Each structure stands twice: as C-alpha cells, then as structure tokens.
Amino acid sequence: MFVQLILSGVAQGSIYxxxxxxxxxxxxxxxxxxxxxxxxxxxxxxxxxxxxNVVGLPFLPGALxxxxxxxxxxxxxxxxxxxxxxxxPHIALAMMTVAFSFLFRGIARAFWGREVLPMPAVFSFxxxxxxxxxxxxxxxxxxxxxxxxxxxxxIFFQRTNLxxxxxxxxxxxxxxxxxxxxxxxxxxTMWGVAAGLGAIAGILVAPITLLxxxxxxxxxxxxxxxxxxxxxxxxxxAVVGGLxxxxxxxxxxxxxxxxxxxxxxxxxxxxxxxxxxxGLFGIRESQRV
Amino acid sequence: xxxxxxxVKSISxxxxxxxxxxxxxxxxxxxxxxxxxxxxxxxxTTLLNTISGFIAPSASSIELRGEVISGEPPHRVFRAGVVxxxxxxxxxxxxxxxxxxxxxxxxxxxxxxxxxxxxxHYFPRLAERRTxxxxxxxxxxxxxxxxxxxxxxxxxxxxxxxxxGGLAPRFVQEIANIMNVLKAEGATxxxxxxxxxxxxxxxxxxxxxxxxxxxxSGDVSELGDDHKALAREFYL
Amino acid sequence: MFKTKYLACMLGLxxxxxxxxxxxxxxxxxxxxxxxxxxxxxxxxxxxxxxxFGVEAVYKDVNDHGGINGRKIDIVREDTGCDxxxxxxxxxxxxxxxxxxxxxxxxxxxxxxxxxxxxxxxxVPFVIIGAASSAISDPMMPNLFHPVATTxxxxxxxxxxxMTREGTKKIAVVSHSDDWGKSNRDPAVDHLKEAYGLDPVLxxxxxxxxxxxxxxxxxxxxxxADFVVLMMYPAEVAIFLRDAYKYGxxxxxxxxxxxSLKDTRERVGNDAAVExxxxxxxxxxxxxxxxxxxxxxxxxxxxxxxxxxxxxxLGMSGALAVVEALKAAGPDxxxxxxxxxLNDLRDFDSGISSAPITFTPEDHAGIKGxxxxxxxxxxxxxxxxxxxx
Numbered sequence: 001m002f003v004q005l006i007l008s009g010v011a012q013g014s015i016y017x018x019x020x021x022x023x024x025x026x027x028x029x030x031x032x033x034x035x036x037x038x039x040x041x042x043x044x045x046x047x048x049x050x051x052x053n054v055v056g057l058p059f060l061p062g063a064l065x066x067x068x069x070x071x072x073x074x075x076x077x078x079x080x081x082x083x084x085x086x087x088x089p090h091i092a093l094a095m096m097t098v099a100f101s102f103l104f105r106g107i108a109r110a111f112w113g114r115e116v117l118p119m120p121a122v123f124s125f126x127x128x129x130x131x132x133x134x135x136x137x138x139x140x141x142x143x144x145x146x147x148x149x150x151x152x153x154x155i156f157f158q159r160t161n162l163x164x165x166x167x168x169x170x171x172x173x174x175x176x177x178x179x180x181x182x183x184x185x186x187x188x189t190m191w192g193v194a195a196g197l198g199a200i201a202g203i204l205v206a207p208i209t210l211l212x213x214x215x216x217x218x219x220x221x222x223x224x225x226x227x228x229x230x231x232x233x234x235x236x237x238a239v240v241g242g243l244x245x246x247x248x249x250x251x252x253x254x255x256x257x258x259x260x261x262x263x264x265x266x267x268x269x270x271x272x273x274x275x276x277x278x279g280l281f282g283i284r285e286s287q288r289v
Numbered sequence: 290x291x292x293x294x295x296x297v298k299s300i301s302x303x304x305x306x307x308x309x310x311x312x313x314x315x316x317x318x319x320x321x322x323x324x325x326x327x328x329x330x331x332x333x334t335t336l337l338n339t340i341s342g343f344i345a346p347s348a349s350s351i352e353l354r355g356e357v358i359s360g361e362p363p364h365r366v367f368r369a370g371v372v373x374x375x376x377x378x379x380x381x382x383x384x385x386x387x388x389x390x391x392x393x394x395x396x397x398x399x400x401x402x403x404x405x406x407x408x409x410h411y412f413p414r415l416a417e418r419r420t421x422x423x424x425x426x427x428x429x430x431x432x433x434x435x436x437x438x439x440x441x442x443x444x445x446x447x448x449x450x451x452x453x454g455g456l457a458p459r460f461v462q463e464i465a466n467i468m469n470v471l472k473a474e475g476a477t478x479x480x481x482x483x484x485x486x487x488x489x490x491x492x493x494x495x496x497x498x499x500x501x502x503x504x505x506s507g508d509v510s511e512l513g514d515d516h517k518a519l520a521r522e523f524y525l
Numbered sequence: 526m527f528k529t530k531y532l533a534c535m536l537g538l539x540x541x542x543x544x545x546x547x548x549x550x551x552x553x554x555x556x557x558x559x560x561x562x563x564x565x566x567x568x569x570x571x572x573x574x575x576x577x578f579g580v581e582a583v584y585k586d587v588n589d590h591g592g593i594n595g596r597k598i599d600i601v602r603e604d605t606g607c608d609x610x611x612x613x614x615x616x617x618x619x620x621x622x623x624x625x626x627x628x629x630x631x632x633x634x635x636x637x638x639x640x641x642x643x644x645x646x647x648x649v650p651f652v653i654i655g656a657a658s659s660a661i662s663d664p665m666m667p668n669l670f671h672p673v674a675t676t677x678x679x680x681x682x683x684x685x686x687x688m689t690r691e692g693t694k695k696i697a698v699v700s701h702s703d704d705w706g707k708s709n710r711d712p713a714v715d716h717l718k719e720a721y722g723l724d725p726v727l728x729x730x731x732x733x734x735x736x737x738x739x740x741x742x743x744x745x746x747x748x749x750a751d752f753v754v755l756m757m758y759p760a761e762v763a764i765f766l767r768d769a770y771k772y773g774x775x776x777x778x779x780x781x782x783x784x785s786l787k788d789t790r791e792r793v794g795n796d797a798a799v800e801x802x803x804x805x806x807x808x809x810x811x812x813x814x815x816x817x818x819x820x821x822x823x824x825x826x827x828x829x830x831x832x833x834x835x836x837x838x839l840g841m842s843g844a845l846a847v848v849e850a851l852k853a854a855g856p857d858x859x860x861x862x863x864x865x866x867l868n869d870l871r872d873f874d875s876g877i878s879s880a881p882i883t884f885t886p887e888d889h890a891g892i893k894g895x896x897x898x899x900x901x902x903x904x905x906x907x908x909x910x911x912x913x914x
Contacts, residue, residue: 001743001747004739004743004772005739005740005743008737008739009739011737012736012737015736109567109568109571127771127772129773134771134772134773136771164384164388164391164392165392165395167381167383167384168381168384168388168392171381171382171383171384172379172380172381172382174343174375174377174379175379175380175381176392177341177342177343177362177363177364177367178341178363178367178372178373178375178379178439179367179392179393179395179396179438179441179442180364180367180368180395180396180442181364181395182362182364183363183364184362205736207794208736208764208767209736209760209764210759210760210763210764210792212760214734215734217734218734250737250739250740253739253740253741254739254740254743254744257730258699258729258730258731258740258741258744259702259730261730261731261732261735261740262732262734262735
C-alpha cells in the first residue's frame with residue numbers, strides 16, 4: 001500500500017508542481033501573486049475540450065493549440081489588465097487577479113453552466129501490475145510530462161541566454177531596462193508562460209478528471225500549499241513542494257483518515273507558516289515582496 | 290561647441306503632483322563630458338531618469354542626434370545609445386561578474402568579446418573576479434561592474450549618476466581615472482556628481498541645477514579656482 | 526319591482542366587475558394559471574437545473590393541447606444558483622411580485638429548506654422538482670408536496686439491495702463531507718444499524734473536486750468489503766470507479782439517484798470499470814428505452830439545444846401530478862382546491878418515476894420504494910434484488 005500511495009501521490013503532486021511552478025515563475029518575474037492561476041488550469045482543460053469536441057482536432061494538436069491559446073490569454077491579461085495598472089500597490093494587483101479569476105469562471109459558466117464535461121478517454125487504459133504495485137499509463141504520462149516540462153523550464157532558465165535574461169529581469173527589472181531588455185514584453189511573456197504551465201497541468205488531468213468551471217479553485221490552494229512548503233518564490237521549492245503535498249495527501253488519506261486529504265493543504269500552509277515560514281528551501285534574506 | 294548629440298529641450302517632469310523638473314534645457318555635444326551639479330533633491334537624478342525613459346516628460350522633447358527619444362520606453366532609449374549607470378547601480382546581484390557584463394551586451398552580441406576585453410582592460414580587477422557573484426563584491430568593485438556593464442552596451446552617451454557615491458577614497462580615485470581614460474578615448478558623458486573636484490576634473494562644461502531648473506552653466510576652463518566658491522554656493 | 530330589478534342589475538354589474546378579482550385565486554385569470562419555477566440555472570450545481578426544462582416542457586405541452594379547464598399555464602422562472610440566499614430572494618419575488626398561483630421548484634435541498642418558512646407563511650402550494658432531502662417533507666408541511674424519492678428512501682433501497690445478496694456483512698461507505706453527502710450518508714448508516722444491526726466496515730470521505738481515490742480504494746481493498754456505498758456527485762463517482770478498476774477492486778458499488786449509468790460510463794470511458802456499478806434508479810424505464818425517449822423528445826421540442834440527461838426527467842412526473850391535480854380541482858380553481866386534489870392523488874403513475882406518486886393529507890413524501898439499475902452488456906437493466914451477473 002505504501003508504494004502504491006507514493007506512486008499515486010507523485011502523479012497528483014506533479015500536477016500541483018506544474019501549477020505551483022507557473023505561479024512562482026510569475027511571482028518572481030512580476031512580484032504579483034496570481035489568484036487567477038487556477039483559471040489557467042481550468043482554461044487549458046476547457047480550451048482542449050473545445051479543440052477536441054467542437055473543432056474536432058485529435059488530442060495532440062488540440063493540446064498544443066490549447067497551450068498556445070492559453071499563452072496568448074496570459075499575455076493579453078498582462079497587456080490589458082495588469083500593465084495599465086503600472087506601479088499600483090501589490091494588494092491592488094492581487095485584487096485584479098481575483099477579479100479576472102471570477103470573470104473567467106463566469107465566462108466558462110456562461111458556456112458550460114449546466115454541464116460537467118467528460119473528456120473523451122485519450123490513453124489506453126489497461127494498468128500495469130508490477131509485483132502488486134499498479135501503474136497506469138496516465139499516471140506515467142502525467143509524471144513523465146511534468147518531469148519533461150520542469151526540466152525544460154529549468155534548462156531554459158539556467159542554461160540559455162534567454163533564460164539568463166529572464167533571471168536578470170526577474171531579479172531587477174530596472175537593471176534589465178538599463179541593459180536594453182524590454183521589461184514589459186518580458187512580463188507579458190512570463191504571464192504567457194505561467195498561463196501555459198497552468199494549461200499544461202489542466203490538459204494533463206483533463207482526460208482523467210471532469211471539467212467544470214470551478215475546477216481551478218481547489219488546485220490554487222494546493223499550489224499555494226506547495227509554494228509555501230517549498231519556500232515562497234523558490235522555483236525548485238515549488239516543484240518539490242508540489243510533489244510532497246501530493247505524496248503526503250495520499251499517505252495521510254491511506255494511513256490516517258480520508259477526511260485529511262482535502263484539508264491537508266491548509267494544514268501544511270498553517271504548519272509551515274508557524275514553524276518554518278521560509279519553507280523548506282527558503283532563503284533567509286528577506287524576499288522582495 | 291561640437292555638434293549636439295543629446296539635446297534636452299525645455300522639459301518638465303513631475304512625480305504625481307510634485308514638479309521635479311521645470312522647463313529645463315541642456316545640450317551635450319559629441320565627445321563632450323558634462324558635469325551636472327546640484328544639491329540633493331535638485332532634480333539631477335530625475336533628469337537622468339527622464340532622459341532614460343523611466344519618467345515621461347510632460348512637455349517638449351529630448352532628442353538624440355535630432356531624433357526624438359522622449360516618450361520611448363527605457364529599453365528603446367538604451368538601444369538608441371543612451372546608457373545610464375544609475376545611482377543604485379541596478380546590477381543583478383545573484384549573478385556573476387561575467388554574467389552581468391554579458392547582459393550589458395544583450396543587444397550587441399556580435400561585438401561582445403571585443404567589448405569584454407576592453408572592459409577587463411579598464412578594470413583588471415573584474416577580470417580576476419569574473420566568476421564571483423556580484424553580491425559578494427565591495428561597493429567600489431560593484432561600481433566598476435556597473436560602469437563596465439554600461440560600456441558593454443556600446444553607448445553613444447553615458448549617463449553616470451553619482452559614480453563615486455559612497456565609495457572609499459581609493460576607489461573614488463580609480464573611478465576618476467577611468468573617467469579620464471574614457472574621455473581621452475572620446476566618450477560622451479553626462480556626469481551627476483557630488484564630488485565637485487572629481488566631476489570638474491573630467492568635465493568640459495558644467496550645468497548647475499537648482500529646484501529642477503538650470504541655475505548656471507559654463508565652461509570648466511573659465512571657472513578656474515572658482516569651483517570652491519561654486520561648491521559653497523550650491524552644496525552648503 | 527322596479528327597485529329589485531334595479532338592485533339585481535346593480536348587483537349583477539357589481540359581480541361582473543368584482544368577479545375576476547374576488548372569486549379567483551392569486552395568479553389565476555380566466556385564461557391563465559401562473560406557476561413559479563425555480564432551480565439552479567447557473568453555478569456549480571447547474572447540472573441539476575436541467576430538470577427545470579423537463580418541468581417546463583410538460584407545461585408547454587399541456588398548453589399546446591388546449592390547457593387546463595380553458596386556462597394556459599404561464600411559467601415564471603427564477604434562478605437560485607443553488608444558493609439559499611438567492612433562493613429565498615427568488616421565492617419572495619415569485620410570491621409577492623409575480624404573485625404566482627403555485628410554485629413547482631427546488632433541486633437543491635439547502636435552498637428548499639431555506640425557503641420553506643417563507644412558503645409556509647404565504648400558503649402557496651409548493652411542489653418540489655427534485656431536491657431529495659428527507660427533511661423537506663418530514664415533518665410534513667401542509668402546502669409542500671414532495672414527489673421525489675427522498676434521501677432516506679434512496680438510502681434504504683440501496684442498503685436493502687445490498688443485503689439481498691447472501692452473506693453481506695461488510696459495507697463500506699464513501700461520502701462527501703458536505704451537507705449533501707451527510708444527508709445521504711446518515712440515513713444509509715442509520716438504516717444499516719436499525720434494520721440489520723451492522724456498522725459500516727469503513728466510513729470514508731472523498732471531497733468534491735478530488736481527482737484521485739487511491740487511499741480510499743486501497744483501504745476498501747484491505748478491508749475486503751462486500752459492497753461499497755458511494756454518496757457522491759457524478760464526477761467523483763466516475764473518478765472512484767476509474768481508480769477502483771485501476772487497482773483491481775471488483776466490489777459492487779452502489780450509488781444514489783444523482784448518478785447516471787451511461788453518463789458515468791462515458792466519463793470513465795471504459796465499460797469494464799462500470800460493470801460493478803449499481804445506481805438507485807428514479808425512473809420506471811431505462812433512459813434509452815422508447816418509454817423515456819418520448820419524454821426526452823418532448824423536452825427537445827421546446828428546447829432544441831438542451832442536451833437531455835438523466836436529470837432532465839427528474840421533475841416531470843411531479844409536473845404531471847400538478848397538471849393532474851389542476852384538472853381535478855375544476856374550473857373554479859383555488860389554492861385550497863388544488864391542494865385538496867393533490868392530497869387525493871393515489872398511485873399516480875406518470876410512467877416516468879420508478880414508483881407511483883401518492884399524497885395523503887398526512888404524508889407528502891410522494892414516492893416510496895424504488896429499484897437499482899446496472900449496465901448489463903451495455904444495456905441498462907433495472908432490478909429490485911441482487912442478481913449475480
């Protein structure tokens with residue numbers, strides 16, 4: 001049972017990790033805590049649904065197109081809603097993200113209000129039994145794709161020139177302007193990347209869960225818990241935190257009480273803030289918040 | 290005066306309701322070094338930030354070789370060749386010296402290695418510490434990185450905001466030497482400096498700015514020993 | 526002589542003027558009966574709002590066939606979003622502003638419980654569409670009629686069904702921990718104790734919005750349960766079944782009437798995973814049978830874009846009972862006559878609900894008993910007792 005719980009925890013945690021990674025990258029780049037991030041997750045799944053069921057595309061092109069669409073949605077949000085606010089205080093920017101999160105849910109409800117949408121099953125189903133431990137293709141796929149995107153993300157940010165520019169612009173936007181980096185474009189791009197990462201998570205779970213306009217709310221809390229656990233603003237911490245939350249949820253559900261699964265994220269947030277506010281990988285120096 | 294490279298034409302700039310600069314004009318000729326003097330809060334830094342595009346001037350224009358650059362965002366102003374070394378230095382502290390310098394040449398990848406060689410020539414100390422994180426450097430070394438990073442961007446005009454500010458005397462001297470070297474190589478510079486001796490040491494002309502407007506200007510050569518009187522007049 | 530004639534004339538005239546205003550009940554005119562409808566048309570529970578279209582289709586069909594005693598039904602619809610506060614506002618509006626004759630509404634038990642008092646005060650006849658909590662009609666409220674299989678009825682049917690299989694001892698319960706989940710779980714656990722002296726072998730929760738049931742499944746597997754009772758929403762039931770299949774859990778799974786077999790199969794995307802699913806079945810016939818398709822077509826006649834789902838039929842038999850009682854109440858329609866007619870309804874078989882509707886002045890929980898259904902070779906099969914497949 002232990003190994004089984006760990007495995008399914010990793011698959012669950014992968015999704016949290018992707019969402020938390022996007023939120024953290026955006027937070028690092030713009031210092032904005034995006035309360036609308038769950039809607040990127042929801043948006044990815046819904047756009048995929050439209051691509052497959054309305055446009056009639058196969059899964060893979062549909063998924064890629066959905067990521068592109070959500071990337072553009074993210075950029076548009078930055079351009080239309082965030083940039084005009086200029087140097088508004090953080091609380092105002094956070095309120096703006098809350099506002100568009102509800103706006104998105106409203107839009108989704110307007111189209112799919114009465115429906116909880118099933119996604120056509122995409123992957124072959126038969127699970128693999130390895131010495132009593134059951135592994136399914138979708139768990140493998142979710143974990144594998146998450147690993148792929150996380151590695152891609154880190155290679156990009158730490159090994160490429162563009163990544164170095166992104167790091168620089170995140171660390172010091174004014175300094176970046178002073179070396180000719182278009183900081184507005186960078187912020188727009190990061191909104192796009194964050195939305196894209198959220199969408200990827202949504203697309204990965206779409207075939208195994210069901211789509212409804214409020215599906216982003218729960219994932220947002222898990223992502224917050226992951227970020228808190230990993231150290232708010234720490235990219236690697238967000239990933240590790242997400243995986244840990246996924247695994248611990250499963251273990252607590254399996255060995256303690258199933259009622260714990262859903263409050264687990266809140267318990268983590270409370271415990272971390274009280275015991276180790278900087279999180280697992282938090283840096284002692286004060287964060288730019 | 291040489292042909293005008295940067296001309297600021299009666300600009301005004303404000304922070305919210307407070308007017309920081311009013312009806313201010315100045316000219317910087319090709320190859321000229323200008324010292325911008327004035328007390329704290331007189332509007333010097335605001336002027337540099339307005340030129341750099343961080344603050345939008347509310348009236349009139351700033352031109353670089355006859356082309357209007359006011360209203361352009363900072364990265365465009367930079368790409369036009371106006372490069373600022375800010376008072377806060379605005380480096381990337383978690384990155385290495387080399388990374389910081391290379392980022393200065395983000396828009397000039399082709400000439401990167403040549404420029405890098407030049408910067409290391411000006412600041413041999415930086416060559417030694419190229420793999421060190423900027424956050425671990427002393428203030429003077431950080432200032433060298435800041436100037437070096439600006440040079441990597443191949444500026445047509447360098448805006449220097451308090452280059453000697455807060456530095457130990459031996460670093461002040463080192464920075465002053467660099468100013469002179471750059472001047473000798475024909476660099477155009479607009480220097481805001483509290484250290485009048487150092488500023489005037491390199492400058493061809495000076496402007497004194499008071500309450501956001503130009504109070505006095507002239508050639509440094511005509512000033513003679515008068516700069517002590519100037520200091521008393523404007524800083525005390 | 527002249528005087529009396531004059532007087533008669535005056536009275537006659539007076540009666541003519543005053544007649545419609547005094548003699549007829551609120552919401553009733555010579556050619557219309559105003560009926561208020563409310564349900565969750567938007568929001569997270571909007572799926573249940575599908576039932577509203579079924580109800581409206583019944584009334585529109587009646588209108589197209591000449592109405593009731595010369596009157597057409599005038600529908601006023603309000604959206605509650607499944608929110609008790611909004612629901613209260615909606616019902617107040619129906620009663621005082623729209624001045625409806627009767628209300629046929631309510632799919633969320635929370636909303637119905639919140640508006641009960643308001644409706645009791647106004648004395649408006651109130652027929653529930655689909656809200657299933659037993660507390661709605663127990664204790665009985667004179668002007669509230671509940672033609673729905675209540676949660677305790679559903680729970681009883683599910684437990685009794687499980688116990689018809691020989692040797693059933695271990696029943697595991699998995700429910701949402703919200704009010705809805707509790708209102709379904711509690712009667713099941715109570716009935717199991719009272720009727721059979723058993724406690725659930727496991728009493729687990731799975732929250733709404735969960736996308737994984739691994740811990741629950743593994744626990745059930747370890748406990749070697751004979752049956753699993755799921756008191757959960759469609760999405761989570763589908764996820765539970767998917768994971769049960771994945772971990773090779775082959776225990777029969779029982780679910781309440783909010784679960785549709787075909788919809789669940791579609792969601793799980795795998796026939797084998799729903800093989801062990803048995804749901805309480807609120808209808809007399811499988812949804813794909815000609816008997817039910819007839820009603821689906823009726824809905825699409827008036828709402829061509831509406832995707833007909835098993836929920837769509839939920840309020841139709843209640844609406845047909847309303848129509849029946851309106852007819853029986855006669856041309857001089859009053860609220861009292863209408864409620865009397867409802868109280869006289871015995872074994873009203875609409876052909877839709879799994880059991881006929883009976884109201885008495887003492888009992889307004891109109892549907893007793895029910896059946897379970899499962900997919901057998903892909904076809905919906907309705908059964909009263911456990912049968913080995």
